[in-house]
Amino acid sequence: MNQFEEQGEIVRQEQLAPEIFRLTLTAPDIASNARPGQFVMVRTNPGYDPLLRRPLSIHQTIGNEQLQLMFKVVGKGTRMLAAMSPGQRLNLNGPLGHGFDLAGKQAICLVGGGMGIAPLYFLAKEILRTSKPPKCVVLLGARTAAEFGPLPRDFMDIGVKETHFATDDGSLGHHGFVAELLKHHLDPANNWTVCTCGPHPMMKAVVKECRGHGWQCQVSLETMMACGISACLGCAVPRGDLSGPYLHVCKDGPVFKAEEVAWL
Amino acid sequence: MNQPDMHITVGGVVFKNPVLTASGTFGYGKEFEPYVNLHHLGGVVVKGISLAPRRGNPPPRIVETAGGMLNAIGLENVGLDRFISEKIPYLKEIGTRVIVNILGDSLEEYQTLAQRLSEVEGISGLEVNISCPNVKKGGVAFGTDPAMAEAVTRAVCTHSTLPVIVKLSPNVTDISQIARAVEAGGAQAVSLINTLLGMAIDVKTRRPRLANVVGGLSGPAIKPIALRMVWQVAQAVKIPVIGIGGITTTEDALEFLLAGATAIEVGTANFVNPRASQDIVEGLARYLTDNKLSGISEVIGGLVVP
């Protein structure tokens, strides 16, 4: 098991949008072992409030030393994380869980909504790094254009040729849901593999669309987590056929084949 | 200076130090291998095992609360057969004592578990969960009634060659009474406390935060209650007491030892700091050295009530 606990040193804290931050830290053991779709457990407060670590996806690794987290402030833990500054140390452990599996795929579509975009950037980077990269389309959704921050540029800079946007208020791209973009932009002649991460209803719509076309779909799930390392059994989700033992998001996931899990 | 003597004895079994890990918070040991030198620990208590595999409760199963967490895992586990074939081979090699936590919903189930585990090599003792508040069947009934608690203890003890530790529920009026009943039933030790029954509500949706509605509270929030109960039970029984409940730091562990615990178990703290158990082992050794104490026995029961 290549897992490590590290005192990551913060090298950069950027505010990308009113409530969205990107934290860069030096954590060589985790960074050099991380795969797209994996996550870390972050101790946002060395004291007892909040008590539990917070799960955050790895947004990208930079070289073999650094990793980036991208997060939205939604409560106490993420607020404390947003208040941290360069030079400070942050205790985290990882890399945890199983990432995306895209070996041999020729046409890949990444669909991200809200903070679900975070792990997809790492994934896009990995896809395009290979000598003969497969076709790669990126579809991103948010409430409003400002929430994307610098991400549209970031995806372009790493060589993603086709990125489409959807916003709830129409301020960028399609006025509506990101899942609707699949219909508009994916040529059904291709055998797509779709990777998605974001709010549950969004992923559910993406899964449905993929099922209609017979496309493979990989989903990254979120649940409450106490340990992140398969010890507490708190992160249970039902299997696709609703029978048998529960799956555990921190160990069996967070990335699953869509048909492995139930879409209730 | 010589290394301080950290060893303790429970039910005739020698543990290299008094720091164990609490059932359900340390998986089957392997999960913590990247973070802890398992052989530095006094022992590992594994996730509760039942005769047949259990699916556990539907999600959501956990929720964070002030200084603690509620869980309603529902005793999900792989069952006895898979535990023996898949987990024991690894546990045998970790270089520390392995205690198997067992649970059942009938006297017969406890008996069978005790009997079968006594035949397995690599186990140093049984911890009998008579207290888990999560499962609608069983659990609660055994742990909250003195006669039932004594009966289940006797059932396990007469069917096992291993030392038997009975784990007590705090969800009772008088925990000392249950402890005495269990001692009369033949237990070699008691461990306490299991989680306290609690609840949390999402006011936006007006729904309970746990699918099971209620769950067990653990973590630093319960430490003062656990400490008080350990102190009371230590005075009520002659057998060793193992202290559990919110232990997160060396100082927490020392409090329980001073209150009369022979050993302690680290639970929820393993989630917060995966190295917590090992940190406490090292912290206790440092405390003994710094205070020029020759061994941990000079701490146990050392509470001074003026």
Ligand SMILES: Cc1cc2nc3c(=O)[nH]c(=O)nc-3n(C[C@H](O)[C@H](O)[C@H](O)COP(=O)(O)OP(=O)(O)OC[C@H]3O[C@@H](n4cnc5c(N)ncnc54)[C@H](O)[C@@H]3O)c2cc1C
């Ligand atoms: C595998 C995984 C990867 C994640 N990756 C990211 C990421 O890259 N960026 C990001 O911004 N967020 C991510 N999240 C969600 C993130 O963990 C939560 O937003 C965070 O824990 C909230 O902590 P808090 O203390 O700020 O909020 P709290 O005060 O704890 O809660 C605020 C709100 O967030 C909800 N919440 C709390 N914990 C979780 C959780 N584990 N999952 C979902 N909702 C939760 C609560 O129900 C509540 O409504 C991820 C979650 C998982 C399980």
Ligand SMILES: Cc1cc2nc3c(=O)[nH]c(=O)nc-3n(C[C@H](O)[C@H](O)[C@H](O)COP(=O)(O)O)c2cc1C
């Ligand atoms: C997620 C979780 C699962 C648990 N599972 C078990 C179990 O299977 N058997 C048991 O006897 N106790 C179980 N417990 C109780 C703990 O072993 C311990 O008694 C309790 O959490 C109090 O200690 P703490 O505050 O240090 O966590 C569990 C606790 C938690 C948090």
Ligand code: FES
């Ligand atoms: S979060 Fe603890 S088992 Fe998955």
